[in-house]
Amino acid sequence: MDEYVWPTGPEVPTADAVLRSWATTVAALPIGARIAGEVIGRQPFGVFVRLDGSPNAVALAEITAMPHGMELPTVGARVDGEVIWHVEHNHQVKIRLDEWTTSVE
Template identity: 55%
Template sequence: MSEFTSPPESPTPAEVRQAWPETVAALPVGTHVTGRVVGRQRFGVFIRIEGHANAVGLAEVGGNMPHHMELPLVGAEVGGMVVDHADHNHQIKIKLDEWTARPAGGQASV
């Protein structure tokens, strides 16, 4: 699985790097964000974060995604919580709401 669509208004790597200090300040760990999936890879999905044109979000499979869940499709609107900032590649790490809202049985938690 490797899908990537880059909307025409996507920031360049230089724009992402230049905006990084502002992005980290605006999106501290614990902040809830929403956005659109713009890419899928085996390791997770890339997200354009709403209201932050030069921010790149990544929801990784790793320890955040339950084994019974699937990655959202390109174009899907998603929400989640900022769990980390990856300074080395200027990515906002996100844990998607759907990964915490439903236990293995598929029922929403109360």
């Protein structure tokens, strides 16, 4: 497997499904909400996460929220975290992973 992969497969919501569900996603996942999910894609800038209980949402944990010296979780890894922002233009839920927060404390 390549080190970096885009989210693909039948479990990844289509762009249309994400768009149609955006208002519901934002209401269900307000800033500060706790999340859990599975890493479904990995890029140099962060990881994409399929969120438990929100099948039409795509979350992104960017490296800007990752402490220096840590590594991105691998595809298939289970992660927990917190919603930190909603990005309207591409309908992404920005998250910070717990493992990134606890390593700094």
